[in-house]
Amino acid sequence: xxxxxxxxxxxxxxxxxxxxxxxxxxxxxxxxxxxxxxxxxxxxxxxxxxxxxxxxxxxxxxxxxxxxxxxxxxxxxxxxxxxxxxxxxxxxxxxxxxxxxxxxxxxxxxxxxxxxxxxxxxxxxxxxxxxxxxxxxxxxxxxxxxxxxxxxxxxxxxxxxxxxxxxxxxxxxxxxxxxxxxxxxxxxxxxxxxxxxxxxxxxxxxxxxxxxxxxxxxxxxxxxxxxxxxx
Amino acid sequence: xxxxxxxxxxxxxxxxxxxxxxxxxxxxxxxxxxxxxxxxxxxxxxxxxxxxxxxxxxxxxxxxxxxxxxxxxxxxxxxxxxxxxxxxxxxxxxxxxxxxxxxxxxxxxxxxxxxxxxxxxxxxxxxxxxxxxxxxxxxxxxxxxxxxxxxxxxxxxxxxxxxxxxxxxxxxxxxxxxxxxxxxxxxxxxxxxxxxxxxxxxxxxxxxxxxxxxxxxxxxxxxxxxxxxxxxxxxxxxxxxxxxxxxxxxxxxxxxxxxxxxxxxxxxxxxxxxxxxxxxxxxxxxxxxxxxxxxxxxxxxxxxxxxxxxxxxxxxxxxxxxxxxxxxxxxxxxxxxxx
Numbered sequence: 001x002x003x004x005x006x007x008x009x010x011x012x013x014x015x016x017x018x019x020x021x022x023x024x025x026x027x028x029x030x031x032x033x034x035x036x037x038x039x040x041x042x043x044x045x046x047x048x049x050x051x052x053x054x055x056x057x058x059x060x061x062x063x064x065x066x067x068x069x070x071x072x073x074x075x076x077x078x079x080x081x082x083x084x085x086x087x088x089x090x091x092x093x094x095x096x097x098x099x100x101x102x103x104x105x106x107x108x109x110x111x112x113x114x115x116x117x118x119x120x121x122x123x124x125x126x127x128x129x130x131x132x133x134x135x136x137x138x139x140x141x142x143x144x145x146x147x148x149x150x151x152x153x154x155x156x157x158x159x160x161x162x163x164x165x166x167x168x169x170x171x172x173x174x175x176x177x178x179x180x181x182x183x184x185x186x187x188x189x190x191x192x193x194x195x196x197x198x199x200x201x202x203x204x205x206x207x208x209x210x211x212x213x214x215x216x217x218x219x220x221x222x223x224x225x226x227x228x229x230x231x
Numbered sequence: 232x233x234x235x236x237x238x239x240x241x242x243x244x245x246x247x248x249x250x251x252x253x254x255x256x257x258x259x260x261x262x263x264x265x266x267x268x269x270x271x272x273x274x275x276x277x278x279x280x281x282x283x284x285x286x287x288x289x290x291x292x293x294x295x296x297x298x299x300x301x302x303x304x305x306x307x308x309x310x311x312x313x314x315x316x317x318x319x320x321x322x323x324x325x326x327x328x329x330x331x332x333x334x335x336x337x338x339x340x341x342x343x344x345x346x347x348x349x350x351x352x353x354x355x356x357x358x359x360x361x362x363x364x365x366x367x368x369x370x371x372x373x374x375x376x377x378x379x380x381x382x383x384x385x386x387x388x389x390x391x392x393x394x395x396x397x398x399x400x401x402x403x404x405x406x407x408x409x410x411x412x413x414x415x416x417x418x419x420x421x422x423x424x425x426x427x428x429x430x431x432x433x434x435x436x437x438x439x440x441x442x443x444x445x446x447x448x449x450x451x452x453x454x455x456x457x458x459x460x461x462x463x464x465x466x467x468x469x470x471x472x473x474x475x476x477x478x479x480x481x482x483x484x485x486x487x488x489x490x491x492x493x494x495x496x497x498x499x500x501x502x503x504x505x506x507x508x509x510x511x512x513x514x515x516x517x518x519x520x521x522x523x524x525x526x527x528x529x530x531x532x533x534x535x536x537x538x539x540x541x542x543x544x545x546x547x548x549x550x551x552x553x554x555x556x557x558x559x560x561x562x563x564x565x566x567x568x569x570x
Contacts, residue, residue: 036324036327037559038557040331040332040335041557077324077328078331078332079332080290081332081336206292209288222274
């Protein structure tokens with residue numbers, strides 16, 4: 001079984017090839033370069049290095065979001081087109097869960113954080129031992145989210161490249177309950193993505209879409225307008 | 232006898248997700264278009280983020296349908312052609328990345344096509360092109376006169392300096408409270424009208440083949456505003472007819488003058504606005520009178536589709552042009568000759 005994993009949810013580009021339980025090759029870049037330019041050449045190059053042809057792939061794993069709308073769309077478009085073209089299963093894993101896997105074995109909760117501007121974040125709480133969601137993926141006001149996390153009363157390990165933005169707020173709300181992952185454990189790793197994918201069911205390829213965790217601004221405004229109108 | 236060439240075309244530059252298989256750049260084997268227009272109607276125009284989301288939902292379904300209708304397997308294809316630009320960046324990215332992944336999976340050559348080159352080559356699906364050729368490209372985003380001396384040679388001799396014709400149609404339609412997309416409604420009203428308000432014709436400097444529609448749009452808006460202040464009711468069909476007369480007269484006159492100056496053997500119209508009845512009638516009559524062959528593709532090939540991308544992509548493929556896995560969506564892509 002050869003798995004190709006792709007995570008383009010945010011600035012980092014994370015790709016990997018695994019043969020069953022063995023990581024063949026793994027790559028994470030954290031450069032502010034458009035994934036549309038870099039993702040396919042990186043995949044092509046990596047597969048060439050590992051001497052894996054497209055037809056050798058048996059599974060595709062992709063981070064489904066949340067994250068940058070454009071980022072997750074690029075990853076998902078590539079992943080579903082490859083899976084459909086090669087007639088192989090597609091596995092989708094929460095981009096937050098992929099990040100949370102960086103904190104696996106932590107005795108407490110793991111909180112992956114992606115900044116979503118205006119004081120909001122894409123975030124969740126996962127059990128450090130089992131990586132099961134304790135509080136599901138969401139787009140929330142981050143201060144409110146932290147206040148709720150505090151009420152659970154367990155130590156929380158934070159991870160994600162955007163921690164630098166929110167570190168002050170986290171310390172303010174959670175004090176000594178807050179732990180921070182080391183800088184090298186803040187980027188998504190596609191090998192983690194593949195391992196999680198191996199534990200998940202395959203998706204219907206044609207109907208696979210990103211988990212945006214947020215409706216578009218146009219739809220939000222439209223819904224607001226409709227509510228204001230007498231029915 | 233040479234081998235037949237089969238190209239898969241993919242188009243996602245705006246609000247249609249489309250895929251098609253074309254044989255030898257001339258013959259449509261399949262042509263599938265999933266339109267999003269119903270979804271965008273409630274917003275009064277295309278919302279880019281929503282367009283991108285729909286493309287991801289549709290893309291593999293549409294490509295599969297194109298192959299199924301063609302009765303072809305991927306390994307029977309010679310190349311994949313995709314719209315590289317111009318268009319909405321998020322929308323383009325879905326088509327470009329799907330095309331790259333499909334080409335990579337099946338180890339097929341990839342070709343990136345300019346959307347307007349596609350519109351021009353839609354004509355080749357109906358009859359062979361004769362050079363020199365003048366193409367009048369007129370759509371929601373474009374108003375251009377393109378001179379071609381041979382395949383893949385594009386010389387833009389005139390273009391709009393502000394709004395595209397289709398944009399002006401949509402804005403005037405919105406002022407008249409017509410539903411989106413407004414162009415067809417204006418065309419219909421103009422057709423039914425028993426009168427027309429006289430609006431200015433914008434010719435620009437003498438000899439120029441460029442267009443300008445924003446002044447015309449403003450004079451329509453001013454006229455309505457002044458009438459409203461006087462408490463006057465203007466029949467909307469008179470506005471529609473007056474506006475359309477002005478657009479049609481200028482576009483027809485410039486196209487006829489360019490065709491004569493460059494002694495072209497064929498004139499073709501391309502793009503969504505080429506479906507406009509008023510414009511079709513005027514252009515057909517004008518070129519009939521001059522004895523210059525004039526063609527407009529059927530409606531389904533005037534609006535965005537992937538057969539036109541495959542048709543243009545086939546000629547690029549034959550010229551040895553290849554894209555790489557680093558191909559990106561190019562929202563502001565310029566129409567350049569294929570060399």
